Amino acid sequence: MFNFMENEEQQKMIDEATEIMERYVFPNEKYMIPHRGLPAEILKPLQQIVKEKGIWAAHLPKEFGGMGNGFVSLGLLSEVIGQSPIGPYVFGSMAPDAGNGEILYHAATTEQKEKYLRPLANGDIRSCFGMTEPEVSGSDPRTLQGTAVMDGSEWVINAHKWFTTGAVGSAFCIAMVVTDPEAEPHCRTSLFIVETDNPGFEIVREVPVLGDHYPGGHCEVRFNECRISQENMLGKRGEGFKLAQLRLGPGRITHAMRWLGVARRSLNVMLHYSLNKKDGEKRLADSQTIQNFIADSEAEIQASRLLTLQAAWKMDQGFQARKEISIIKFYGAQVLNNVIDRAIQTLGTYGLTQNTPLEGLYREARAARIYDGADEVHRMVVAKQVLREFQKREVPHEPAAISK
């Protein structure tokens, strides 16, 4: 059975979220501070509105104040709130807190959940995730070098990380470090919850970067003889890689749907401009070149949207959907960049001013082709999977023509 319609509940959620976006989110974007987001006095009341509407933290189950939705619903909401860089903050589902929340929900002990997940889920604190290291390839987390060693009843972490997004202002960091160097590559690392006021946790600097939409920056951090108690291990020893994957799968659905929100918004800017501005005697909208931009963008957005919702649906049915997730990761990220680029091209230099959201979206969007696995890695995953599927089938080899 194929059904491409939102159900009643999903439609209600979309309508309510859309109303909040239009009434409260877009008008407040102008108060956004680069690398810091909205000031708390503006953000907090907006979050309260979302909570009262019951569409807060869609990625989390109801017991932690979330919506307890499936992946399709999560994706549909992400598309709406992703249109604005501040949307996910207002709706309590921003990266990296959303992913951290999911790991905590699945792997944390009851005490850890009460201490860390509950305030995180409520938006009272923020968190960060320390995995990527400057010295080794982020495309291959099996090569991580940071370590944690047992010393009495404590773990001692020594590690150098960067792209620890949101570290400034975070209450805790989930650190992924090697605890079992002799084990199989996938079982070498473990996760730890490190409170950021630990004297061994140092924010070296906020790395200057192309995009500026993430509050708390993309930081370089060091764990210097950082001592933490045994109770702060998250999940089981050696499960670091497995748990990190856990946050990436659903994360890619929300990323891909947020990108579609951004792409749709950029296309809307392009449509509005091309209907209202003239290129010589003609409206831009009457130019075939601009119409090509519009048609290509619409086709790419629709394709990426269906791919993403299909991946989400498969996950809701209990499939891993690894191939589908990888397809939307590299295809969706490219669509995002293509559509914003066409929108800027349509507006000309005006598209690079701060009079439209396009230039900020363009800078931020470039990271999508890198984080959570670069294009090249996901293409490889897809190709290998397609080859495997092909090999599993018996394909009769028939000549293309009858030779005489």
Place this chain on the structure above:
Amino acid sequence: MKEVLMESELSILKNTVKSFVIENVIPAEQSQKGYVKEMSEIEVTSIQQKAKEAGLNALGAKKDWGGAGLPLYARTIIYEEAAQHRLGFYHPAVDGFGAELPSLLENCSPRQIAEYVIPAVSQGKGCFIALWEEHEDNQIDNLTCHAVSNGDEWIINGHKSYIQKMDQSGFGIILVNCKKENDTQKPTIFILELNDSFEKKDTVLIDVQKNYNITFNDFRIKDNRRIGKVGEGANLMKEWLAESQILLSARCLGISIKALDYAQAYAKMRITRGKTLSEFPSIRTMIANGFVNLNAARLMVHDAANKIDNGKKDGIIAAQMAKLFATETAAKIIDDCLQIHGGAGFAGDLPIERWYKEIRLARLDLLKKETIIENIARSIKL
């Protein structure tokens, strides 16, 4: 024989500029602390002084004006080298060679030359160009800023946007439509002084380039500030556009070379899944394709420069084609270079992040692809 001599002279010039950048510009840039967005005025003055001593200043300005009087072709070679550092794409040699002056200033009266051009050359300052308007950024013939005749002066109303390097200029020029009694619009160029009474507002484009918008409300300007004849302005501006397109293209070659250097070095060093990145066909293809397109772009840039230098009729369209190809090539090379570096490419520790923003601007600056494509189609009578 003359050509051989010419080539050997150019080769010396190229090496001189290369050494100058390595010995003076890059160390000055690296001596700045943190995330370098611009150079301090003291550093720029010091580099300008050294450049002057090396004979590298006011490169395109006529010898009569105190410049080096170099043809465009020679300048493409200089700027390809001078662009090869972090700030070099829009500030080659951190502006140490002084600003380029449009050759249309040759149409200035002797008094204008003495009053505006010669002082600017001697101070290493340039001439800002007030041409584009907020929304009609590609249509010189559709500008709305206009002037009405009033005795021996003109009254200008309207606005101009996206004016680059106003701070480094000694004076400026503006293109306005002059309205005569019969209401025909005649595009005309006037000289602007820095302390003229127009409203000035600065903005930053794509987080990287400071530029200015200026607004005129019944601004009165004497007719003796006019350059060339009334109605001649658009054609003169098109000459400036061609020169600027070629020089921008030459700088595209420079940053492309640097980006490919970074890409190669990183690809050979970075290991993923047990291999260096340079062993993966995807990465090899990105870098090798970059070299193919870079070579093609350079041939187009040199061809266009030679055509303009020799007054060939198709020079204008050759400059546009070179600009289109060089900016698209540099954009792809920089995008691939960023991708090869992953997070390190997104970070501002390397200049790739800056070039990614600047090349997006360059693709729109001085005519965008769609306008150039249409101009090419028209030029072949399609």
